[in-house]
Amino acid sequence: MLMRVSSEERIIENFREDKTIDNDVLLDVRDLETHFFGEESVTRALGGVSFQVKKGETLGVVGESGCGKSVTALSIMRLLPKMSAKTVGGEVCFHGRNLLDLPEREMRKIRGNKIAMIFQDPMTSLNPVYTVGRQIAEAVEIHSGASRSDALSKAAEMLRLVRIADPERRVNNYPYEMSGGMRQRVMIAMALACSPELLIADEPTTALDVTIQAQILRLIVDLKKRTGTAVMFITHDLGVVAETCQRVIVMYAGRIVEQATVTDLFSRPVHPYTKALMRSVPDRRRGKEHRLPEIPGIVPSLREPIVGCSFAQRCPFATEVCREKSPVLEEYGADHAVACWHAKEVVSA
Amino acid sequence: MSGPLLKVEKLVKHYPLGDGIFNKDPKVVRAVEDVSFSVEAGETLCIVGESGCGKSTVARLLMRLVDPTGGRVLLEGTDIASLKKGELRDWRRRMQMVFQDPYSSLNPRLTAGQIITEPAGNFERLGRKKRETLAAELLKKVGLAPEIMHRLPSELSGGQRQRLGIARALSLKPSIIIADEAVSALDVSVQAQILNLLMDLQEETGIAFVFISHDLGVVEHIGHRVAVMYLGRIVELANCEALFAKPIHPYTEALIAAAPVPDPTYARLEVPVEGEVPSPVNPPSGCTFHPRCPLAVERCRIEVPPLVPAADGRLVACHVRATQ
Amino acid sequence: MAHISDTLTSAAAGRQPVFRFVRVARQRALVLIGGGLLLLLILLALAAPFYAGDPRNIDPFVRLKPPSPEHWFGTDHLGRDVFARAIYGARISLTVGLISALLAAGTGLLIGVVAGYLRKFDNIIMRIMDALMSIPTILLAIALISLTGPGIGILIVAVALPQTPSVTRLVRSVVLSVRERSYVEAAVCGGARLPKVLWRHVLPNTIPPLMVQSAIVCADAIMTEAGLSFLGVGVPPEIPSWGNMIASSRLYLATAPLTIFAPGIFLAVTVLAVNLLGDGLRDLFDPRAKRRR
Numbered sequence: 001m002l003m004r005v006s007s008e009e010r011i012i013e014n015f016r017e018d019k020t021i022d023n024d025v026l027l028d029v030r031d032l033e034t035h036f037f038g039e040e041s042v043t044r045a046l047g048g049v050s051f052q053v054k055k056g057e058t059l060g061v062v063g064e065s066g067c068g069k070s071v072t073a074l075s076i077m078r079l080l081p082k083m084s085a086k087t088v089g090g091e092v093c094f095h096g097r098n099l100l101d102l103p104e105r106e107m108r109k110i111r112g113n114k115i116a117m118i119f120q121d122p123m124t125s126l127n128p129v130y131t132v133g134r135q136i137a138e139a140v141e142i143h144s145g146a147s148r149s150d151a152l153s154k155a156a157e158m159l160r161l162v163r164i165a166d167p168e169r170r171v172n173n174y175p176y177e178m179s180g181g182m183r184q185r186v187m188i189a190m191a192l193a194c195s196p197e198l199l200i201a202d203e204p205t206t207a208l209d210v211t212i213q214a215q216i217l218r219l220i221v222d223l224k225k226r227t228g229t230a231v232m233f234i235t236h237d238l239g240v241v242a243e244t245c246q247r248v249i250v251m252y253a254g255r256i257v258e259q260a261t262v263t264d265l266f267s268r269p270v271h272p273y274t275k276a277l278m279r280s281v282p283d284r285r286r287g288k289e290h291r292l293p294e295i296p297g298i299v300p301s302l303r304e305p306i307v308g309c310s311f312a313q314r315c316p317f318a319t320e321v322c323r324e325k326s327p328v329l330e331e332y333g334a335d336h337a338v339a340c341w342h343a344k345e346v347v348s349a
Numbered sequence: 350m351s352g353p354l355l356k357v358e359k360l361v362k363h364y365p366l367g368d369g370i371f372n373k374d375p376k377v378v379r380a381v382e383d384v385s386f387s388v389e390a391g392e393t394l395c396i397v398g399e400s401g402c403g404k405s406t407v408a409r410l411l412m413r414l415v416d417p418t419g420g421r422v423l424l425e426g427t428d429i430a431s432l433k434k435g436e437l438r439d440w441r442r443r444m445q446m447v448f449q450d451p452y453s454s455l456n457p458r459l460t461a462g463q464i465i466t467e468p469a470g471n472f473e474r475l476g477r478k479k480r481e482t483l484a485a486e487l488l489k490k491v492g493l494a495p496e497i498m499h500r501l502p503s504e505l506s507g508g509q510r511q512r513l514g515i516a517r518a519l520s521l522k523p524s525i526i527i528a529d530e531a532v533s534a535l536d537v538s539v540q541a542q543i544l545n546l547l548m549d550l551q552e553e554t555g556i557a558f559v560f561i562s563h564d565l566g567v568v569e570h571i572g573h574r575v576a577v578m579y580l581g582r583i584v585e586l587a588n589c590e591a592l593f594a595k596p597i598h599p600y601t602e603a604l605i606a607a608a609p610v611p612d613p614t615y616a617r618l619e620v621p622v623e624g625e626v627p628s629p630v631n632p633p634s635g636c637t638f639h640p641r642c643p644l645a646v647e648r649c650r651i652e653v654p655p656l657v658p659a660a661d662g663r664l665v666a667c668h669v670r671a672t673q
Numbered sequence: 674m675a676h677i678s679d680t681l682t683s684a685a686a687g688r689q690p691v692f693r694f695v696r697v698a699r700q701r702a703l704v705l706i707g708g709g710l711l712l713l714l715i716l717l718a719l720a721a722p723f724y725a726g727d728p729r730n731i732d733p734f735v736r737l738k739p740p741s742p743e744h745w746f747g748t749d750h751l752g753r754d755v756f757a758r759a760i761y762g763a764r765i766s767l768t769v770g771l772i773s774a775l776l777a778a779g780t781g782l783l784i785g786v787v788a789g790y791l792r793k794f795d796n797i798i799m800r801i802m803d804a805l806m807s808i809p810t811i812l813l814a815i816a817l818i819s820l821t822g823p824g825i826g827i828l829i830v831a832v833a834l835p836q837t838p839s840v841t842r843l844v845r846s847v848v849l850s851v852r853e854r855s856y857v858e859a860a861v862c863g864g865a866r867l868p869k870v871l872w873r874h875v876l877p878n879t880i881p882p883l884m885v886q887s888a889i890v891c892a893d894a895i896m897t898e899a900g901l902s903f904l905g906v907g908v909p910p911e912i913p914s915w916g917n918m919i920a921s922s923r924l925y926l927a928t929a930p931l932t933i934f935a936p937g938i939f940l941a942v943t944v945l946a947v948n949l950l951g952d953g954l955r956d957l958f959d960p961r962a963k964r965r966r
Contacts, residue, residue, distance in 0.1 A: 064538060
């Protein structure tokens with residue numbers, strides 16, 4: 001009953017995918033800085049984030065709550081709450097244009113058409129008073145100018161694509177008539193309806209049960225292969241990253257601390273935070289240990305400017321330099337970069 | 350002490366859909382159906398399952414935050430389910446609960462010290478001095494500095510708040526703690542801290558846990574025995590190592606296979622289940638898992654499989670696998 | 674780069690205290706103006722005997738006179754001092770308004786908690802409340818008063834009763850949401866008895882919305898009292914009240930407009946003060962309004 005894909009095959013498959021990636025850069029984010037303005041304080045949610053998304057790849061963005069992974073996505077999409085947040089620095093280059101400088105009208109054309117986004121809670125992103133078919137059709141109409149009836153049949157087609165059984169009937173359903181997993185499929189259908197070049201998925205399976213999560217992850221991976229859409233996959237779950245992504249960015253306290261291919265990251269993590277994070281997840285393959293290695297202390301407050309490395313207070317390797325100077329993301333082997341003053345010692349430790 | 354610390358027999362909870370006089374709906378939500386298990390002193394029993402499987406309802410039934418439709422909950426031989434409210438208060442001291450959400454489980458208007466000493470204050474008069482000593486002692490037990498006692502919950506981090514929730518539960522020196530998704534809302538690094546704390550407490554005081562979670566990794570780490578629930582029923586109850594090494598019930602198997610593994614080279618089992626969990630209002634006939642089960646035979650559609658001992662002494666409710 | 678963002682940050686941060694000041698000042702202003710006005714009216718009404726004349730003193734020789742040093746707001750059709758009557762009228766309006774607001778809030782709180790937390794007779798209680806709400810306020814009050822005949826006591830009850838359902842519904846909905854919070858369940862698990870659970874964990878959450886609602890109820894009650902007195906079923910006609918002043922003066926609007934405007938303005942100012950206070954309290958307590966700037 002169970003098909004076992006051998007680990008070798010899996011590696012080969014990953015390798016093959018790596019090779020097929022077109023090295024063209026689709027999205028180039030440079031020094032992105034976003035601040036939230038509270039009543040009495042400024043929260044520096046992003047403190048200079050730079051990375052690239054290549055055409056057709058799946059890039060994982062992983063980190064704990066408050067690390068800035070969702071803020072990164074919202075900053076790129078320019079969907080931050082207008083009153084309380086502002087991207088104060090950096091640029092987001094997409095097809096040679098800086099998205100941060102575009103007039104809102106232009107940006108609206110890019111959202112959905114070129115870059116689509118799906119969220120953790122599909123219920124809040126679906127309009128409860130329209131049928132799902134109509135909502136997908138509307139997205140199609142706006143972005144491709146198709147007629148209503150064409151758009152509706154395209155909607156049914158999209159539902160079939162995301163493997164919703166009986167799509168002709170399901171287009172007439174309202175969101176509340178669907179389960180959480182089904183709604184997330186609808187969101188994916190809507191996002192893919194206009195064949196975007198980049199899909200940003202912000203914790204798309206966090207609210208779902210594991211068996212449903214497995215189905216949705218498989219769907220996203222399959223659709224990515226078929227459509228060639230690049231995916232930026234934001235999650236807190238290292239397991240999800242391992243199963244879906246080709247390259248990974250690890251974020252901590254508003255900065256990128258490590259960036260690597262997925263096989264590299266999991267086989268030889270370099271940054272002390274990445275290492276500690278991986279070890280603090282219970283994992284049966286390590287054998288049952290009585291105590292989980294924990295990361296002492298708490299994430300630093302982003303209300304105060306962080307001097308030096310943001311992980312220094314919790315890091316066993318931290319020295320004077322870590323507390324004084326902020327490390328920059330530097331190459332550490334092929335396709336692997338890390339922001340740590342003591343990368344060499346950490347690896348050999 | 351003879352017999353197990355906590356013994357649950359044929360626990361049933363049906364929630365009516367109609368709400369009384371004007372809206373009588375004969376249909377019910379079958380949240381918990383015929384659940385039986387026992388917990389020994391000093392042991393951790395995990396209950397694992399997906400949302401809607403009834404695991405949280407079991408927790409609330411054990412604490413008698415809701416009254417069961419049927420069945421017994423025997424704590425040290427006394428049936429809590431049939432106690433009157435007055436007697437219940439005394440028995441609740443021996444069984445305490447840790448809640449999921451570290452934010453909504455602490456009254457935002459009270460200080461940390463007030464929160465954790467409140468249960469003790471319900472049973473004896475605590476003077477200011479005594480209250481502070483107790484608060485400091487409890488805070489130390491959960492790894493927090495005594496200065497925290499004067500802070501409000503809003504000034505504390507999620508991990509610190511969850512430690513307060515545990516301190517509050519320890520305040521009455523219970524022999525068993527029900528932890529309902531106690532680490533689910535926490536980040537993994539903090540989750541590791543809390544899991545370590547719970548295991549240390551168990552080692553020091555011999556306290557028993559009923560640990561309810563949807564996270565298999567956490568369950569495998571902390572559990573001695575595991576009960577897997579699906580649509581209100583226990584489908585498999587086994588030793589932790591045995592269950593994860595070789596799941597017998599096809600649902601357990603699917604659940605374990607579906608959990609993502611943080612290793613890109615891991616030889617992954619193809620997840621065999623399709624579809625979603627049916628509604629507990631109108632559960633499938635026979636074995637409730639049969640519509641999604643790759644092994645289902647005719648008998649599964651008709652007959653509810655009983656929870657019977659399998660080869661290695663574990664309990665399994667499956668017509669196909671239990672007899673193999 | 675870093676220094677550009679620093680200047681941006683400080684510029685943006687510099688904006689924040691201004692916003693905050695405006696917001697806080699606005700909230701405070703509403704509470705201060707509303708509360709201050711109300712306090713002033715109460716003091717004026719209490720101190721009436723020390724500075725205002727006798728409101729019942731009839732003087733047929735000075736009927737419908739314009740304002741003068743003896744009669745600041747002139748006199749009415751029976752030669753009574755309009756200013757004195759308006760000030761004494763404040764006593765009735767404020768007494769009825771405040772006491773019936775308290776009564777409605779208290780009753781509503783009690784019933785709301787019974788229905789929302791204990792879930793005893795929830796269905797029956799709420800259907801009775803629905804029925805009460807469906808009867809127009811004035812009609813319900815007239816019906817009640819007609820049972821006993823006019824008097825201050827029955828007037829207060831008659832004004833309070835129609836206001837009770839709105840308070841009950843509010844309290845019930847707050848209690849329903851609070852009882853689901855796990856700190857309330859935790860208190861029960863910790864062996865807290867019912868009064869303690871309610872007093873310490875449930876009721877504090879109902880106080881802010883209850884205060885806001887009470888202000889609205891109070892303003893409404895003052896209007897209802899004036900309406901009832903205008904119709905002649907409120908306070909007995911010999912006691913001055915804004916309602917019966919307006920009623921008895923309406924024939925002389927053309928010749929002596931102040932006889933109507935004086936009580937009318939007092940009524941308007943009082944209701945405005947109470948409403949301002951209510952708005953201010955709502956802004957102060959509503960966390961969503963806090964976040965908005």
